[in-house]
Amino acid sequence: MKHLPLLWANLKRRKARTLLTLGSFAVALFLFGVLAAIQIAFNQGIEVAGVDRLVVRNRTSLIQPLPFAYRQRILQIPGVREVTFATWFGGVYQEERNFFPQFAIDTPTWREVYPEFVVPPEQWEAFVKDREGCVVGEGTARKYGFKVGDRVPIMGTVWSGLWEFTVHGIYTGKRQEDDVSQFWFHYSYLDERRPFWKGLVGWYVAKVADPDRAVLVARAIDERFANSPYETSAETEKAFAAGFVKQVGDIQTLILSIGAVVFFTLLLVTGNTMAMSVKERTGEIAILKSIGFSDVTVLGLVLAEGLLVATIGGGLGVAGAKAFTLRGDPTGGMLPLFYFPPLDMVKGMLLALGIGTASAIWPAVYAMRLRVVDALRRA
Amino acid sequence: MVRVDGGGDGALIRVREVDKVYVRGGEAIHVLQNLNLDVERGEFVAFMGPSGSGKTTLLNLLGGLDVPTEGSITVAGDEITAMSGRILAEWRARHVGFIFQMFNLIPVLTAFQNVELPLLLTRLSKRERREHVETALDLVGLADRMDHYPRQLSGGQEQRTAIARAIVADPTFLLCDEPTGDLDRHSAGEVLGLVDRLVHEHGKTVLMVTHDPRAAETAHVVLHLEKGVLVEAGR
Numbered sequence: 139m140k141h142l143p144l145l146w147a148n149l150k151r152r153k154a155r156t157l158l159t160l161g162s163f164a165v166a167l168f169l170f171g172v173l174a175a176i177q178i179a180f181n182q183g184i185e186v187a188g189v190d191r192l193v194v195r196n197r198t199s200l201i202q203p204l205p206f207a208y209r210q211r212i213l214q215i216p217g218v219r220e221v222t223f224a225t226w227f228g229g230v231y232q233e234e235r236n237f238f239p240q241f242a243i244d245t246p247t248w249r250e251v252y253p254e255f256v257v258p259p260e261q262w263e264a265f266v267k268d269r270e271g272c273v274v275g276e277g278t279a280r281k282y283g284f285k286v287g288d289r290v291p292i293m294g295t296v297w298s299g300l301w302e303f304t305v306h307g308i309y310t311g312k313r314q315e316d317d318v319s320q321f322w323f324h325y326s327y328l329d330e331r332r333p334f335w336k337g338l339v340g341w342y343v344a345k346v347a348d349p350d351r352a353v354l355v356a357r358a359i360d361e362r363f364a365n366s367p368y369e370t371s372a373e374t375e376k377a378f379a380a381g382f383v384k385q386v387g388d389i390q391t392l393i394l395s396i397g398a399v400v401f402f403t404l405l406l407v408t409g410n411t412m413a414m415s416v417k418e419r420t421g422e423i424a425i426l427k428s429i430g431f432s433d434v435t436v437l438g439l440v441l442a443e444g445l446l447v448a449t450i451g452g453g454l455g456v457a458g459a460k461a462f463t464l465r466g467d468p469t470g471g472m473l474p475l476f477y478f479p480p481l482d483m484v485k486g487m488l489l490a491l492g493i494g495t496a497s498a499i500w501p502a503v504y505a506m507r508l509r510v511v512d513a514l515r516r517a
Numbered sequence: 518m519v520r521v522d523g524g525g526d527g528a529l530i531r532v533r534e535v536d537k538v539y540v541r542g543g544e545a546i547h548v549l550q551n552l553n554l555d556v557e558r559g560e561f562v563a564f565m566g567p568s569g570s571g572k573t574t575l576l577n578l579l580g581g582l583d584v585p586t587e588g589s590i591t592v593a594g595d596e597i598t599a600m601s602g603r604i605l606a607e608w609r610a611r612h613v614g615f616i617f618q619m620f621n622l623i624p625v626l627t628a629f630q631n632v633e634l635p636l637l638l639t640r641l642s643k644r645e646r647r648e649h650v651e652t653a654l655d656l657v658g659l660a661d662r663m664d665h666y667p668r669q670l671s672g673g674q675e676q677r678t679a680i681a682r683a684i685v686a687d688p689t690f691l692l693c694d695e696p697t698g699d700l701d702r703h704s705a706g707e708v709l710g711l712v713d714r715l716v717h718e719h720g721k722t723v724l725m726v727t728h729d730p731r732a733a734e735t736a737h738v739v740l741h742l743e744k745g746v747l748v749e750a751g752r
Contacts, residue, residue: 143626144623147623150625151625422621425617427606428615429610429615430610430611431638432602434603435606510577514617
């Protein structure tokens, strides 16, 4: 700590250069935070997927439906404890950019299969009783200001026309990662009003008794409907979510590539800056050594300087990213779970400190090896 | 008493048969040759001689900044020529105060912070360090300039700050390399007066390299270096 004034004075020596270096760290760490939040948003489904749930969809594609009658037949397969289903509605609220996922759900079975979503019992009861009722996730409710009792008009895109719903409940997630952007309404209401695809559902979700046998149960489901007009593709919810993300692209690789390029560039920039800074101070380093600062102390001072820059710049970037993600999904619905978790904040700071150390190593070793007599002569 | 014949066994500084050879472009340059020197505690010794005679090299060797090719140097019973780099750095911090021609203050630190630097290597508390620094700056007449940066001081004041830095840790001896070389006559007189006070009032041992005969006059003894050999003792 007693060397801090010396370190601080060195940072203030060339303010513009220091500010630019701090800015490089801040921007890189801000980007790291945003990329981490994007990755979480994309992997959300994978992370929260239930280990005891299978998603059963039409073998041709997810947008092709399955018969309503399959529910009973899936329930009869050994190992299946409960089956629910949902259908994608795809409507918009007021204008096209107000997008959030709306599902027509099987009301009696939904909560049994998705216990992580919590709805107050009296709200659920009110929802069940009202054919035009709906339950909204707290994220969407907060975003659009929906309250219990509100009438919410949704413009259908698959099934056209204006669909009006009454909000009877606001659901929350048991975990921070749970998706609280969904909008549920009764499948019976959809099936009654829609002009086509009557008696069909979007997909089934089967809850299995033993997660260890989930793959076997999935195979049994597909075998049951093989060679039928509606063949199925059953897989664990985790595999389904991973496949869904893959359809968008290899987000993980993309994010890693961007991050690697940014941090490698940061390493080069800060390494060059540190090297220049130490070179300029050759004479002063010699003076410190003549006073009695050991080679190791000088090495430590230069490394500490790199760490100080990394801590301040990285801290600013991490704080900025946290502040940015606190405002929630910046895309208007594409990334419903958009946050920068504390663990990733710690990882970001460790990364910054690593870059700070790596960028200072070469100049620090140069300073450590500097011979006082030679340096004084040059100074 | 200063001796150059290698006969002062009880001296504070004992230099024995020191050679220093630099190799440049494949050619060996003998900067110091078979040099012997004994300096007692409290002596003020000036080294004079033409450029390239080895004065600064001798000072660097005495301060542990460089090592001789041959021979030994012992200060207060410690043979510094046998010390490793880390031990030598600790020894410098405890025993040597350097005063350079170009002052060599750290420009981004205040006078106070510059003087405090050697104390950062000690176990003194912040309060104790402050007391030491204030005493040193008071001694050189710069108590009212402690918050000034080097660029806000005159040349003479900068050198006096450098002297305060050299004495703040109460070293065994001071090494001055042309301390008045970059000063006007008036400032040089002030600095020499200060060095003289350190010797006579505080009992410091001072070894000074200088080209300035007036500066050399303030020393107890003047030694001449000629082509790496101590050839004459004066006064």
